[in-house]
């Protein structure tokens with residue numbers, strides 16, 4: 409295998425509708441997501457974006473087609489196989505706060521993710537967390553703050569940091585900035601930019617915000633009724649952007 413990538417080949421996903429008839433949420437979609445590259449999925453509500461994300465992280469299995477990670481069909485992976493690849497692909501879904509333990513401090517939440525998903529020692533975990541805070545310009549003082557004291561935007565940022573701490577190769581972000589004020593949106597965008605520049609993590613962004621999509625990703629796929637109807641190309645290079 410020359411290229412590290414995720415290849416989605418002719419994937420379809422059917423659900424049963426209320427009357428028990430098959431409903432085609434994803435119809436024969438194919439695309440390649442090369443490691444180091446960011447892509448965005450956009451489209452109306454119900455067009456199949458979240459279903460595509462759930463297929464990529466193994467929360468749904470395709471009705472037909474294959475999803476190849478470096479040539480291996482992840483659509484057939486068992487729960488155990490997914491567990492052992494958690495550091496490869498991470499996801500932060502719309503209800504980001506669901507992945508956080510609100511009773512714990514931010515530091516404990518990050519620490520818990522690293523304890524569960526990596527083999528790092530206690531010292532290495534501490535070092536990793538501090539590095540991440542510095543890289544993403546997040547104050548170290550926040551580590552002792554109880555998660556429940558944070559605003560919605562800050563909680564999403566922490567959920568994002570939790571996923572990034574694991575250093576995934578691929579990261580799926582479902583509507584991470586929707587409903588946030590402009591300052592919180594910018595803060596999240598800057599975290600993503602800084603992290604991508606350092607580790608070349610590949611983002612799969614689901615967003616309605618086209619500016620966000622064009623700024624962070626190379627290609628923007630537009631979905632309509634479960635099909636790709638348009639592919640936009642961004643000429644903005646995330647790696648050459650200056651921090652603002």
Ligand SMILES: Nc1ncnc2c1ncn2[C@@H]1O[C@H](COP(=O)(O)OP(=O)(O)OP(=O)(O)O)[C@@H](O)[C@H]1O
Pocket residue numbers: 423424425433451452453454455456457458459460
């Ligand atoms: N588990 C399920 N069972 C039945 N239908 C489902 C299921 N999951 C999704 N669907 C249907 O599949 C279609 C696509 O849903 P999906 O959530 O992927 O769309 P979306 O583009 O992400 O929408 P939004 O922007 O509102 O999140 C919708 O009609 C939805 O009702």
